[in-house]
Amino acid sequence: MSNQLVIENVSKQFGAVQVVKHVNLSIPEGKLVCFLGPSGCGKTTLLRMIAGLETPTSGRLTMDGKDLTNVAACERDFGMVFQSLALFPHMTVAGNIAYPLRLRKVNQQSQSKRVDELLQLIQLPHMSNRPVAQLSGGQRQRVAIARALASAPKLLLLDEPLSALDAKLREAMQVEIRLLQQRLGITTIMVTHDQREAMTMADVIVVMEQGRIAQIGSPLEVYRDPVNEFVADFIGLGNILPAVPSGDQRVRLAGGQQIDISSARKISDGQEIRLLIRPEDVCLKISAAVGHDDLHSSIGNNSVPGQVSFIRDVGSSLEATINCSGFSLTVATSPREVPGLTIGTQVLATLPPHACKLIDASPGRLAA
Amino acid sequence: MTSLALPLLRRALPGQLTRLTGVLATVVLILAAMPIITMIIMSFGASDTLAFPPPSYGLQWYRAAWHTFMSPDASDVLSMGQALGTSLMVALATMLIAAAVAIPAAYALNRFDFPGKGLVEQFIALPMVYPLVMLGISLLLVFNYLPLELGIFRLVIAHVILALPFAVKNCSASIAGIGPEFEEAAYLMGARPLRAMFDVVLPLMRPGILAGMLFAFIVSFNEFTVTFFLYDVDTMTLPVWLYSRTVSSLDPTVFSFAVFIVLIDFGLIWLLEKLVGDDGVAL
Numbered sequence: 249m250s251n252q253l254v255i256e257n258v259s260k261q262f263g264a265v266q267v268v269k270h271v272n273l274s275i276p277e278g279k280l281v282c283f284l285g286p287s288g289c290g291k292t293t294l295l296r297m298i299a300g301l302e303t304p305t306s307g308r309l310t311m312d313g314k315d316l317t318n319v320a321a322c323e324r325d326f327g328m329v330f331q332s333l334a335l336f337p338h339m340t341v342a343g344n345i346a347y348p349l350r351l352r353k354v355n356q357q358s359q360s361k362r363v364d365e366l367l368q369l370i371q372l373p374h375m376s377n378r379p380v381a382q383l384s385g386g387q388r389q390r391v392a393i394a395r396a397l398a399s400a401p402k403l404l405l406l407d408e409p410l411s412a413l414d415a416k417l418r419e420a421m422q423v424e425i426r427l428l429q430q431r432l433g434i435t436t437i438m439v440t441h442d443q444r445e446a447m448t449m450a451d452v453i454v455v456m457e458q459g460r461i462a463q464i465g466s467p468l469e470v471y472r473d474p475v476n477e478f479v480a481d482f483i484g485l486g487n488i489l490p491a492v493p494s495g496d497q498r499v500r501l502a503g504g505q506q507i508d509i510s511s512a513r514k515i516s517d518g519q520e521i522r523l524l525i526r527p528e529d530v531c532l533k534i535s536a537a538v539g540h541d542d543l544h545s546s547i548g549n550n551s552v553p554g555q556v557s558f559i560r561d562v563g564s565s566l567e568a569t570i571n572c573s574g575f576s577l578t579v580a581t582s583p584r585e586v587p588g589l590t591i592g593t594q595v596l597a598t599l600p601p602h603a604c605k606l607i608d609a610s611p612g613r614l615a616a
Numbered sequence: 617m618t619s620l621a622l623p624l625l626r627r628a629l630p631g632q633l634t635r636l637t638g639v640l641a642t643v644v645l646i647l648a649a650m651p652i653i654t655m656i657i658m659s660f661g662a663s664d665t666l667a668f669p670p671p672s673y674g675l676q677w678y679r680a681a682w683h684t685f686m687s688p689d690a691s692d693v694l695s696m697g698q699a700l701g702t703s704l705m706v707a708l709a710t711m712l713i714a715a716a717v718a719i720p721a722a723y724a725l726n727r728f729d730f731p732g733k734g735l736v737e738q739f740i741a742l743p744m745v746y747p748l749v750m751l752g753i754s755l756l757l758v759f760n761y762l763p764l765e766l767g768i769f770r771l772v773i774a775h776v777i778l779a780l781p782f783a784v785k786n787c788s789a790s791i792a793g794i795g796p797e798f799e800e801a802a803y804l805m806g807a808r809p810l811r812a813m814f815d816v817v818l819p820l821m822r823p824g825i826l827a828g829m830l831f832a833f834i835v836s837f838n839e840f841t842v843t844f845f846l847y848d849v850d851t852m853t854l855p856v857w858l859y860s861r862t863v864s865s866l867d868p869t870v871f872s873f874a875v876f877i878v879l880i881d882f883g884l885i886w887l888l889e890k891l892v893g894d895d896g897v898a899l
Contacts, residue, residue: 299800299804300803300804301800301803320803320805321800322804322805322806322809324804325806326804327804327805328800328801328804330797330800330801331797332795332797334795334797334801335801336801337821338820347805348806350804351805351806351811352806398805399805399806401860405804461843
């Protein structure tokens with residue numbers, strides 16, 4: 249696999265504010281890479297520098313070894329879908345899709361052939377003469393993608409392209425875009441602040457925090473092994489509990505509970521760390537269903553007692569908040585696993601050692 | 617007015633309120649239309665005096681106006697036809713030059729941040745509040761100081777200054793509604809900035825540009841005060857010509873001519889509404 253686009257030590261400064269700080273990144277060919285982060289983390293600026301709409305303050309971009317840093321946007325031959333889509337309202341669907349071809353002086357016949365081809369691809373045949381204003385949200389979305397693909401670009405850039413759609417249509421489009429991307433094998437960079445969207449679509453997620461890359465990895469890597477509290481908190485629901493090391497492979501939680509862990513990480517005594525456990529990894533038992541002796545023996549066994557304070561039962565899954573001594577725990581399970589669970593129920597939450605990860609506490613962040 | 621109207625409004629029931637606003641609107645409309653209505657009534661008068669309302673009606677002033685228009689007599693310094701021609705030419709030139717200046721100005725003011733931007737905006741709007749008589753005198757001094765003979769362009773330059781706020785405002789309003797992503801999308805697809813300007817920005821700005829151009833035309837076509845300081849025998853515009861006919865003795869044919877001018881203005885405003893529609897026109 250060759251590395252198509254390489255970003256080397258790129259920074260961007262707007263006035264006194266450094267928006268992107270020394271980013272190094274390779275975009276593997278044919279993959280969908282997602283820049284993920286909260287608003288203001290520099291992900292859009294980084295994408296705009298790749299597009300050629302902003303010039304890096306320092307650092308350089310190369311494409312197949314050729315320096316791209318000072319190449320104008322109109323000469324990069326990338327396709328881009330903007331957050332607002334930016335379809336030209338004074339042109340028809342066909343006019344929009346054919347515009348990049350017109351600029352390349354493709355003859356009329358090839359233009360209309362390519363437009364038909366793309367309309368097939370986005371499943372909107374017979375729409376070519378519609379004015380853009382008459383299309384629905386989902387249709388506009390597809391036309392914008394078709395237009396970005398029209399000149400068969402080397403790279404497809406998507407800047408939060410689905411943010412204008414309602415939740416249901418957005419999920420459908422996520423799958424559709426992902427399938428299209430895989431079918432065409434086009435290298436794609438997408439910017440989003442929606443971690444579900446990133447996990448649905450991406451091969452590689454680049455989590456950004458305050459202009460820096462916090463972590464690069466596959467969706468599962470980022471979810472399972474976040475490098476710090478910020479990433480753990482941003483990706484998915486997580487229980488991030490303040491912890492203090494108390495011996496080999498053992499930590500003490502805020503309420504004094506001793507928890508065994510199986511982590512390869514070396515931690516020095518007294519260092520403040522966080523224990524991360526995902527809601528679906530916590531095992532929940534109703535205390536009344538556990539025998540008195542069993543209850544006592546299991547408390548020593550990575551289990552903490554608590555009381556249910558909130559339940560969200562959406563039928564297919566159940567989410568409960570458990571108040572334990574010193575912290576609270578979010579647990580996700582199936583409603584069938586814990587019949588009769590109500591607010592106030594005494595429960596026993598087990599944290600399996602293999603599911604407990606130790607992560608660094610992000611400086612300046614309060615414990616969740 | 618407010619001290620009287622407010623307690624009235626407050627006491628009024630919803631039904632009475634509609635009636636009250638209806639009455640107020642009618643009064644305002646009548647006040648606005650009064651000069652035009654007076655002018656139209658007078659133009660159909662059939663007496664030699666300027667009594668209002670005219671004791672009898674007829675088309676004699678239209679006949680006289682037509683006669684003046686077709687075969688100007690020697691007492692006229694300039695024929696109305698010539699004045700009309702000058703007016704149209706000045707208005708057309710003003711419209712084109714104002715557009716040529718306003719489009720890039722509006723683009724720059726909206727897209728770029730540069731030192732002195734606020735000052736430039738103030739300067740463009742200045743002619744709207746500047747006393748017109750002073751503007752006329754200042755321009756006269758400047759033009760007379762210049763070693764070259766500007767001819768009709770004395771008027772065009774003055775009219776462009778007066779029309780520019782309207783043209784720039786209309787162009788600005790339309791470009792403010794077009795996000796930079798339209799141009800950026802065009803760049804990404806391979807368009808150079810100038811090409812993107814012509815393919816994307818200008819077509820999207822069209823309603824604003826056309827409204828600005830029409831405003832420039834109307835402002836120039838009706839301009840009197842500044843023109844009065846700058847015209848000479850060869851460059852008399854229609855409003856100045858009309859005025860010249862009323863200086864020594866008020867000749868009722870001017871009413872017929874004025875009706876004709878108002879018709880042209882109405883036509884232009886109708887066109888403006890057509891072009892801009894419900895998007896609204898920035899004034």
